[in-house]
Amino acid sequence: MIRDLSKLERQKRIKEYILKDPFLSDKKLSELFSISVQTIRLDRLEMGIPEMRKRIVQVAKNTSSKDKVKSLKKEEIIGELIDIELGKNGIAILKTTKDMAFGRTGIIRSHYIFSLADSLAISIIDTEVALTGIARLSYKKPVYAGETLVAKARVARSRGNKYLVSVHVKSDQKEVFTGKLVIFSVNDKVKKEKA
Amino acid sequence: MIRDLSKLERQKRIKEYILKDPFLSDKKLSELFSISVQTIRLDRLEMGIPEMRKRIVQVAKNTSSKDKVKSLKKEEIIGELIDIELGKNGIAILKTTKDMAFGRTGIIRSHYIFSLADSLAISIIDTEVALTGIARLSYKKPVYAGETLVAKARVARSRGNKYLVSVHVKSDQKEVFTGKLVIFSVNDKVKKEKA
DNA sequence: CACCTATTATTAGCAACTACTAATTGTAAG
DNA sequence: CTTACAATTAGTAGTTGCTAATAATAGGTG
Numbered sequence: 225m226i227r228d229l230s231k232l233e234r235q236k237r238i239k240e241y242i243l244k245d246p247f248l249s250d251k252k253l254s255e256l257f258s259i260s261v262q263t264i265r266l267d268r269l270e271m272g273i274p275e276m277r278k279r280i281v282q283v284a285k286n287t288s289s290k291d292k293v294k295s296l297k298k299e300e301i302i303g304e305l306i307d308i309e310l311g312k313n314g315i316a317i318l319k320t321t322k323d324m325a326f327g328r329t330g331i332i333r334s335h336y337i338f339s340l341a342d343s344l345a346i347s348i349i350d351t352e353v354a355l356t357g358i359a360r361l362s363y364k365k366p367v368y369a370g371e372t373l374v375a376k377a378r379v380a381r382s383r384g385n386k387y388l389v390s391v392h393v394k395s396d397q398k399e400v401f402t403g404k405l406v407i408f409s410v411n412d413k414v415k416k417e418k419a
Numbered sequence: 420m421i422r423d424l425s426k427l428e429r430q431k432r433i434k435e436y437i438l439k440d441p442f443l444s445d446k447k448l449s450e451l452f453s454i455s456v457q458t459i460r461l462d463r464l465e466m467g468i469p470e471m472r473k474r475i476v477q478v479a480k481n482t483s484s485k486d487k488v489k490s491l492k493k494e495e496i497i498g499e500l501i502d503i504e505l506g507k508n509g510i511a512i513l514k515t516t517k518d519m520a521f522g523r524t525g526i527i528r529s530h531y532i533f534s535l536a537d538s539l540a541i542s543i544i545d546t547e548v549a550l551t552g553i554a555r556l557s558y559k560k561p562v563y564a565g566e567t568l569v570a571k572a573r574v575a576r577s578r579g580n581k582y583l584v585s586v587h588v589k590s591d592q593k594e595v596f597t598g599k600l601v602i603f604s605v606n607d608k609v610k611k612e613k614a
Numbered sequence: 615c616a617c618c619t620a621t622t623a624t625t626a627g628c629a630a631c632t633a634c635t636a637a638t639t640g641t642a643a644g
Numbered sequence: 645c646t647t648a649c650a651a652t653t654a655g656t657a658g659t660t661g662c663t664a665a666t667a668a669t670a671g672g673t674g
Contacts, residue, residue, distance in 0.1 A: 231620070247476070249661065260622050265663085275662055277472065277629095281442070284478035302530070326548065329605075334551035335497070335537045339530035353521070356529035359556040366550060426651070444630065455653050460632085470631055472660090 234259070235267050246279040302339040303375065310350040313378045316340060325369040332367040341391040341403045344377045349387055351409035357386075358406040364399050371395045385409045429454070430462050441474040497534040498570065505545040508573045511535060520564040527562040536586040536598045539572045544582055546604035552581075553601040559594050566590040580604045 229237065234257060241256065242248060250268070254261045268275070274282075303318035324336045338361060346354045367373065374394050381388040385408055393401035424432065429452060436451065437443060445463070449456040463470070469477075498513035519531045533556060541549045562568065569589050576583040580603055588596035 246479075251661080262622055262624095263620080266621080269663095277475075277661070280475055280479045284441075284475050329548050331548070331550065333534075333538070334554075335530060335534035338533050338537070338554075339528075342530045342533070343528070353524050353526070355526065355561060356556075356558050358558070359529075359533075359554070361551075361554040361556070363551050363553070446630080457653055457655095458651085461652080464632095472630070 229257075231267075235271055238264065238267055239271060239273065242273060242279070246283050247276065249276045302336070302343045303373070305344070305347065308348060310348060311379060311382075312348070313376065314344055314348040315377075316344040316375045318373045318375070320367060320369050320371050320373060322369045329366075330369045332369060332371075334361075334363055337363070337367065337373065337393055337401050338403070340373060340375050341377070341393060341401065342405065344375050345389040345391055345403075345405045345407055348377055348379065348389065349407050349409055351385075353410040354387075354407050355410060356405055357408050359403060360405075361401070361403045363401050365395075367395055367400050373400070380404075424452075426462075430466055433459070433462055434466060434468065437468060437474065441478050442471065444471045497531070497538045498568070500539070500542065503543055505543060506574060506577075507543065508571065509539055509543040511539040511570045511572075513568045513570070515562060515564050515566050515568060517564045525564045527564060527566075529556075529558055532558070532562065532568065532588055532596050533598070535568060535570050536572070536588060536596065537600065539570050540584040540586055540598075540600045540602055543572055543574065543584065544602050544604055546580075548605040549582075549602050550605060551600055552603050554598060555600075556596070556598045558596050560590075562590055562595050568595070575599075 238253060238257070241253065248256075250261050250264045253264045257264070273279075303316040306315040306317055308314040318336070318340045320332050320336070322330070325332050338359075341361075342356055342359070346356065372395065375391055376394075377389050377391045379387055380390045387407045387409070389405045389407055391401075391403045391405065392399060393403075433448060433452070436448065443451075445456050445459045448459045452459070462468075468474075498511040501510040501512055503509040513531070513535045515527050515531070517525070520527050533554075536556075537551055537554070541551065567590065570586055571589075572584050572586040574582055575585045582602045582604070584600045584602055586596075586598045586600065587594060588598075
């Protein structure tokens with residue numbers, strides 16, 4: 225149970241709770257916050273949060289809204305971009321988990337490491353759209369679930385719309401993967417107009 | 420509007436309607452079938468179909484579980500294994516979707532194609548644990564969301580615990596990707612460093 | 615003190631039900 | 645034709661989770 229919060233604090237928390245679990249009724253919320261149902265209703269009203277039933281309908285109808293937020297914002301890049309100099313180099317980090325590993329051995333599946341390298345390589349190219357053309361990968365050492373991978377990418381050469389990017393992935397200072405990727409930038413003048 | 424159906428026929432249709440659109444209330448159904456609300460309720464009862472609200476909750480919980488599967492990478496193998504001859508060759512299929520693509524172009528991210536190729540290559544190796552060592556990838560043509568990819572893998576050479584697997588991925592007969600992967604089988608000492 | 619805000623209480627009403635009982639209609643068999 | 649029985653419809657009471665509105669109460673602050 226939660227007690228003695230300022231109105232603002234409480235409303236913030238209510239918002240978080242509802243976001244996490246849209247199935248919470250006003251009654252359950254009032255119990256959680258040890259506050260009257262009416263206050264919960266007032267809070268919802270002030271924040272413009274619809275009643276539980278409408279929230280459930282939204283969730284049921286929405287296959288896309290969450291996905292859009294997720295796929296457009298977060299999952300554009302595998303791992304977390306730490307530092308980037310467009311056209312030159314970049315660093316990304318990926319914390320590996322059990323879901324990325326083979327169940328039996330705990331070794332991270334190779335394609336997760338490739339995904340980290342590939343998406344980092346693509347994101348350092350200073351262009352609207354970039355596609356991978358050719359890649360040479362070398363896995364040096366198995367990576368176990370729980371290890372944190374640091375990927376460094378560098379544009380080694382570039383000619384026209386063709387970039388050679390080399391990526392080194394290390395875990396705890398030791399190199400576990402290297403790759404050379406040829407990336408092509410695509411300037412789609414057809415579809416886009418603004419910068 | 421629907422009229423003059425036998426009880427059984429009507430119940431069948433009601434079932435179909437609800438399956439198609441779980442958001443239909445008893446009132447709307449009664450109007451659709453020009454029958455009383457009570458009859459709809461009796462029909463639902465006989466068929467064990469819950470009320471609209473509970474149906475919506477079901478849908479809402481389904482879509483949220485779908486999200487989990489989507490955002491977390493649970494599948495052991497990317498794509499669907501169609502045919503396999505251990506140690507020799509295998510075929511896998513991947514139906515591409517929007518979540519696998521760049522939002523603005525609809526082009527499938529390269530790592531999904533690699534994942535398909537890599538996991539197929541690993542699964543045709545007849546061993547407990549197999550790891551990818553070196554890979555050469557070549558993306559021939561962009562793949563757009565919605566296309567169905569067919570991956571064929573073949574063990575080209577093998578010496579000791581080292582296998583050279585070549586993978587060809589086609590979409591609609593046209594080759595979109597080829598790769599040569601060197602896979603190592605690991606029998607016991609997983610923790611040992613590999614060559 | 616009055617004023618103000620926040621909170622709580624109370625009431626009426628709605629949608630979409632469950633659960634139950636009762637009345638009506640249809641239809642087929644004795 | 646009448647009875648029997650199923651199918652349908654009607655009606656009532658009670659539930660959940662609300663909206664909307666109005667009023668009462670408690671706690672400060674100037």
